[in-house]
Amino acid sequence: MSTSNEAMAGAPTLAQRRGGGTLWPTLRAIYIIWYRDVLRFWRDRARLAVTFAQPLLYLVIFGTGLSSALSGAGGFGGPGAPAGFSYTQFIFPGIIGMSVLFGSMFAAVSIVWDREFGFLKEVLVAPIDRSAVAIGKALGGATQAMAQGLILLVLAPFVGVKLTFLSVITLIPLVFVLAFALSAMGVAIASRMRSMQGFQMVMNFLMMPMFFLSGALFPLSGLPGWMTFLTRIDPAAYGIDPLRRTLLEGAGMPPQMLDRMSITIGGNVIPVIAEAGILLAFGIVVLGIAVRNFRVRD
Amino acid sequence: MTTAQAVETVISVTGLTKSFGPVEAVRGIDLEVRPGEIFGFLGPNGAGKTTTINILCTLLRATSGKASVAGIDVEHDPAGVRSRIGLVFQDPSLDAQLTARENLQFHAFVYDVPAAERAERIAAALEMVELTDRADSTVMTFSGGMKRRLEIARGILHTPDVLFLDEPTIGLDPQTRRHIWGYLSELPKQRGVTIFMTTHYMDEAEYCDRIAIIDHGLIQAVGTPDELKAMVGGDVVTITTADNAAAAPQIAALAGSDPIADNGTLRVEVPDGAAFVPRLVRETSVEVRSVAFHRPSLDDVFLKLTGRAIREEEAGSTDALRMMGRAWMGRGQGR
Numbered sequence: 261m262s263t264s265n266e267a268m269a270g271a272p273t274l275a276q277r278r279g280g281g282t283l284w285p286t287l288r289a290i291y292i293i294w295y296r297d298v299l300r301f302w303r304d305r306a307r308l309a310v311t312f313a314q315p316l317l318y319l320v321i322f323g324t325g326l327s328s329a330l331s332g333a334g335g336f337g338g339p340g341a342p343a344g345f346s347y348t349q350f351i352f353p354g355i356i357g358m359s360v361l362f363g364s365m366f367a368a369v370s371i372v373w374d375r376e377f378g379f380l381k382e383v384l385v386a387p388i389d390r391s392a393v394a395i396g397k398a399l400g401g402a403t404q405a406m407a408q409g410l411i412l413l414v415l416a417p418f419v420g421v422k423l424t425f426l427s428v429i430t431l432i433p434l435v436f437v438l439a440f441a442l443s444a445m446g447v448a449i450a451s452r453m454r455s456m457q458g459f460q461m462v463m464n465f466l467m468m469p470m471f472f473l474s475g476a477l478f479p480l481s482g483l484p485g486w487m488t489f490l491t492r493i494d495p496a497a498y499g500i501d502p503l504r505r506t507l508l509e510g511a512g513m514p515p516q517m518l519d520r521m522s523i524t525i526g527g528n529v530i531p532v533i534a535e536a537g538i539l540l541a542f543g544i545v546v547l548g549i550a551v552r553n554f555r556v557r558d
Numbered sequence: 559m560t561t562a563q564a565v566e567t568v569i570s571v572t573g574l575t576k577s578f579g580p581v582e583a584v585r586g587i588d589l590e591v592r593p594g595e596i597f598g599f600l601g602p603n604g605a606g607k608t609t610t611i612n613i614l615c616t617l618l619r620a621t622s623g624k625a626s627v628a629g630i631d632v633e634h635d636p637a638g639v640r641s642r643i644g645l646v647f648q649d650p651s652l653d654a655q656l657t658a659r660e661n662l663q664f665h666a667f668v669y670d671v672p673a674a675e676r677a678e679r680i681a682a683a684l685e686m687v688e689l690t691d692r693a694d695s696t697v698m699t700f701s702g703g704m705k706r707r708l709e710i711a712r713g714i715l716h717t718p719d720v721l722f723l724d725e726p727t728i729g730l731d732p733q734t735r736r737h738i739w740g741y742l743s744e745l746p747k748q749r750g751v752t753i754f755m756t757t758h759y760m761d762e763a764e765y766c767d768r769i770a771i772i773d774h775g776l777i778q779a780v781g782t783p784d785e786l787k788a789m790v791g792g793d794v795v796t797i798t799t800a801d802n803a804a805a806a807p808q809i810a811a812l813a814g815s816d817p818i819a820d821n822g823t824l825r826v827e828v829p830d831g832a833a834f835v836p837r838l839v840r841e842t843s844v845e846v847r848s849v850a851f852h853r854p855s856l857d858d859v860f861l862k863l864t865g866r867a868i869r870e871e872e873a874g875s876t877d878a879l880r881m882m883g884r885a886w887m888g889r890g891q892g893r
Contacts, residue, residue, distance in 0.1 A: 285670060292667040300655050378651035382712075385615055386668040387641035 282389060289388035293396025294403065297367065301404045311363060311408045315355045319419060322477075323348035323355075345513060348419045350521075353507045354476025356409045357500035360439045361474070363408035365467050367401030368446025372453045384554075394447055394550040398543075401443030402436065409435045416507075427510025434506060437536050438499030441543030445495065448546045451553035470496045475504075479521040497523055498539045502532040568593045568720055568752045569614065574623035575775075576609050583609040585775035586623070591720075591754055591768075594746045598766030599756040600856065606775040607756035608648060611724050614754070615645055628719040641669065644713030644751075648724040650705050654698040658689055658708050661697060662715055669716035683711035687741060703734035710741055714749055721745065723755040727762060739765055760856045769856070771863055778863040783856060790854035790862050793831030797824045797838065800845040808842050820867055827854075827862070 301307070327347040374380040383393055410432070416423050449462055473487075474496035483491065491497050501523045509518060519529045530538075569591035576584040584606040591597045599607045612618040614627055616636035625632045628642040652661050662680045671679060684690045687707035697705060706726060713721050726742070727735040743765055745751050755766070763769050763783065770780045779786055797817070799805040802824055809817045809826055813834065817824040828834040831851030839846050861867050 288670070289668055292664055296653065296656070296664055299660070300653070303655060377654070378647060378649045379653045380651075381617070381645075381647055382651045382653075382665070383668070385617060385640055385643075385645055386665075387637045387670075388668055389637070 286389045286392045289386070289392035290396040290399065293383065293393060294400045297370070297397065297400025298403055300370075301367075301407070308408075311359065312411065314362070315359050315412055316415070318355050318358065319348060319352065319415065323351050323419070345508075345517075346420065349421050349508065349511065350479075350504075351477055352412075352416065352419050352421050353504035354474070354500055356412050356435070356507075357438065357474060357496060357503055358471055358476050359412055360405045360409035360435060360499070361442055361471055361496050362467065363405030364401050364439055364442035365446045365462070367404045368397065368443050368450045369453075369459050369462075370401075371397055371447060371450035372456055372459060375454065376456060390554040391551040394444075394451065394547060394554050397450075398440065398444040398447045398547055398550065401446060402439040405439035405443060406432075406435050409439065420511075421507055422511040423507075424510040427506050430506045431503060434499070434502045434532070434536060437539050437543070438496070438503070441495055441499065441539045441546070444543045444547040444550060448550035448553065451550050470494055473497065474500045475521075475523070476500050480523055481520060492523070492525065495539060495542050498530075498535040498542075501530075502535050505532055566590075566592060568629075569597075569625075569627050569754060571610075571614070571625045572623060574610065574613065574625055575621045576606075576613060576618065577621045583775055584613070584620075587772070587775075587777055589770055589777060589780065591752060593719075593752050594750060595767040596743065596746060596753040596755070596765065598763045598769040599754070599772055600758070600760070600763045600769050600860070601756075601772035602758055605772045607758075607772060608724055609775075610772075611722055611754070611756055614639075615643055615722050616640055641716075642719045644716065644718035644721040646706070646709045646713045646721070646723040646726050648728060650709065652697045652705055652708060652712075655696060657694045657696050658684065658700075659693045661708065662712055665712045665715055671716055679715060683715050687711045701734075703730050703737065706730065706734075706738055707741065710738070714745065714751060717749070718751060720752045720754055723753065725756055725758070727757070727759065735759075735762070760860070763856050771860060773860075773864045779859070786856060786859045787854045790858045791827050792829035792854075793827070793834075793851045794854050794858045795826050795828055795831055795834055795838075795849065795851040797826070797846060798822065798848040799824070799842070800847060805842055805844040805846075808844065809838070812837060812841060818861060818865060820861060825858070825861065827858075 330347050371380065374383070384390070413423065413428065413431075449466075453459065453462075469490075473491045473494040475491065476496075480488070480491045480497060480501075505518050505522060509515070522529045523535065524530070567590040569589070571587055571589045574584055574587040575582070587606075587610060599610065601607050609618065613620050614625055614632060616632050616639050619633065627639045630638040630642065632639050653664070656664070659680060662683060663676070666676045666680060681690070684693050687710055689704065689708055689711065692700070692704065697708065700708065710721075710723075710726070713723075723742070727738050730738065739762065742753060742755075745753060757763055766783065768780065768782055769786060771778045771786070779789065781789075795813075797805070797809065802819060802822070806817055806819070806824060809824060813826040813828050815827060817826040828851075835849050835851065838849060857867060
């Protein structure tokens with residue numbers, strides 16, 4: 261290839277640099293896109309405080325309110341409810357899941373923000389594979405959402421959920437898988453959104469239903485058939501159930517109790533590892549869609 | 559393409575068209591840009607300038623035609639083209655939450671500026687646009703002119719062959735515009751970069767080595783500012799009369815060419831303005847209220863070629879077209 265300019269003669273062309281393969285430049289681009297998201301997240305302390313406020317409201321007001329109502333009506337979880345377990349304890353893992361769900365979607369929607377404010381162009385005209393944009397944004401969103409979920413663990417002692425070393429260590433990859441799958445989904449949606457108005461639609465018709473059907477607020481057993489079906493196709497459900505089983509098992513809830521609240525398909529309790537696998541597979545598929553969307557040029 | 563041609567032209571476009579659904583934004587453009595020149599794309603908003611630049615920088619695909627930048631075909635190797643160009647967009651594309659330095663670091667990273675040179679090149683780029691003392695302030699604290707300067711610094715950070723600028727001074731005050739032009743006009747000499755820019759400011763087009771005048775998706779003329787002005791023969795006379803419609807045929811007979819009505823005035827080209835004015839006043843039956851004549855400007859060239867003037871307040875029409883384009887892009891993604 262002839263360079264058109266002597267001043268440029270020393271600069272290697274992309275093709276020459278690609279002699280070393282395309283993997284390294286793509287990884288480097290993924291890294292910097294991820295790093296930018298994390299840097300912005302860290303800098304935006306106000307948002308951190310806000311993300312803390314919403315879960316707190318759910319836990320303290322919603323949790324306490326419903327706890328009292330339920331205990332008046334015969335106790336949390338119906339007949340055979342475990343002594344010493346409250347509704348607030350039940351929803352605590354669900355609220356972590358909620359924080360991850362909302363965090364992921366908000367982070368992914370920053371793509372639409374970037375589109376409106378122009379920065380996305382800087383990324384899209386860069387000589388990098390567009391897959392790096394989708395993957396970098398999904399990982400950046402996952403990191404933010406994971407931080408927003410895990411930070412809530414500091415509230416555990418106040419809601420009476422005992423943390424163990426094992427439960428916390430197990431929780432980290434589970435939260436990551438949930439955050440990754442939901443962020444990838446958010447990126448796939450955002451890759452086709454052209455305005456912030458679209459985001460309101462996503463909020464109302466996707467995020468809130470996903471939250472309500474995820475099992476964050478009530479167990480996903482003994483529901484009417486139509487609703488059982490909807491909960492089983494909610495990816496968030498496969499992320500919140502493992503969080504609950506891990507946290508409440510660590511806090512001493514008996515296994516048969518946990519099984520009764522868990523997701524079942526055809527009457528069988530799905531193991532945590534299988535739930536995480538389903539979620540990971542979902543995340544990879546939607547990330548594939550996001551990559552494809554970003555590669556389209558008009 | 560032979561090597562000889564590649565050395566002579568850094569951008570080459572033949573028969574380029576682009577349609578957004580029923581809207582034909584670009585209707586068959588041919589042009590060649592030589593290395594090291596400042597090439598201006600002059601036209602009113604909605605003329606197809608931004609669409610053309612977006613095709614050249616691989617953000618849009620042409621409907622038909624061929625285009626190459628730095629000898630690389632935009633359709634076949636978009637990533638290759640992207641690595642050889644720098645861009646300054648019409649709308650700011652900085653991350654306002656990051657500092658000036660962080661914006662440049664991000665850029666250096668995605669454009670694979672060697673790690674050993676990154677810090678030094680960033681410092682030099684900031685120095686060039688006089689932002690060294692603000693390097694570690696977040697961009698949201700910057701004025702419009704500072705953001706533009708930072709974008710120019712970013713555009714050349716990876717030593718591109720071509721720097722594309724889409725309306726680089728739009729929305730800036732005249733003093734800031736001159737300041738920005740101070741940097742831009744030095745770039746080809748200092749960095750050996752070719753500049754391809756769009757503008758609808760006539761005075762800015764004067765800074766260009768060569769200009770293409772584009773209107774309705776077609777190139778109307780290409781040449782140096784002087785060559786283009788030479789297309790308008792002699793002087794341009796601007797006349798106001800008590801009744802322009804009645805005066806027009808008489809002026810046409812006197813001047814030997816039809817006057818163009820523009821904003822309540824009649825404009826006509828004559829070989830010698832000083833000799834024309836007394837004849838006009840003496841021989842026109844309609845009352846002449848004012849007469850002025852001047853050497854032709856690019857405004858006059860544009861008016862001659864298209865029959866209307868470029869006005870800065872025309873901004874509305876483009877926004878409509880840009881929105882239309884965006885709406886169609888949205889559809890395109892849905893395929």
